[in-house]
Amino acid sequence: MNALKWSKAEKVTAKQAFDTAYQRECEALARKLKEMVAAAREPVDIWRIHDFLTTQRKQIDEKYDYRYSVLILVFARLLREGWLKEADLEGLGEDKVEKIKYLANR
Amino acid sequence: MNALKWSKAEKVTAKQAFDTAYQRECEALARKLKEMVAAAREPVDIWRIHDFLTTQRKQIDEKYDYRYSVLILVFARLLREGWLKEADLEGLGEDKVEKIKYLANR
Numbered sequence: 593m594n595a596l597k598w599s600k601a602e603k604v605t606a607k608q609a610f611d612t613a614y615q616r617e618c619e620a621l622a623r624k625l626k627e628m629v630a631a632a633r634e635p636v637d638i639w640r641i642h643d644f645l646t647t648q649r650k651q652i653d654e655k656y657d658y659r660y661s662v663l664i665l666v667f668a669r670l671l672r673e674g675w676l677k678e679a680d681l682e683g684l685g686e687d688k689v690e691k692i693k694y695l696a697n698r
Numbered sequence: 699m700n701a702l703k704w705s706k707a708e709k710v711t712a713k714q715a716f717d718t719a720y721q722r723e724c725e726a727l728a729r730k731l732k733e734m735v736a737a738a739r740e741p742v743d744i745w746r747i748h749d750f751l752t753t754q755r756k757q758i759d760e761k762y763d764y765r766y767s768v769l770i771l772v773f774a775r776l777l778r779e780g781w782l783k784e785a786d787l788e789g790l791g792e793d794k795v796e797k798i799k800y801l802a803n804r
Contacts (some may be wrong), residue, residue, distance in 0.1 A: 598714065604708035618740075625738075625744065626735055629732055630732075633732075641731070642751040642755055645748040646748065
């Protein structure tokens with residue numbers, strides 16, 4: 593996987609896809625957060641929200657790893673989880689798109 | 699301070715005052731949290747909310763220490779910060795109330 597070469601144009605596409613997925617996931621998180629905060633009644637609800645954010649932040653920090661050596665795996669996961677759509681990958685070479693789709697469906 | 703004796707009735711008053719202050723502070727925190735969440739626009743705003751909650755939780759955990767050996771100091775701080783009112787201390791001995799008020803104003 594490390595041996596894949598990324599052209600300048602592919603890097604632009606990749607960065608845009610990565611940023612789009614991150615934005616979508618954070619928007620979904622913000623919606624969930626608003627629901628939880630609106631439903632909070634007791635002090636313990638605030639601490640549950642904090643625990644939830646701690647977990648989400650850790651997962652998102654780990655997931656969004658923009659090293660080219662792991663980017664195919666990252667994109668496969670984002671595609672599987674729905675944060676990326678196939679259309680977001682237009683501009684990447686066919687070899688990369690195939691790898692991403694293959695790994696996303698495993 | 700450790701040598702202070704707490705009567706059964708004083709313990710009831712103390713626990714109630716402690717719980718009331720905790721409830722008030724958490725309600726204020728929930729209001730602030732709602733404002734911050736409503737104003738969140740970017741992913742970084744979510745992480746700022748998380749940082750804010752981490753700090754608040756740590757401070758609140760440390761502050762609300764219900765050991766009788768430190769309770770006078772805890773009440774003094776809560777009175778100074780406005781989470782307790784003098785009326786909440788009615789039922790405690792005059793010696794304790796005086797100590798709390800003295801320490802709150804230092």
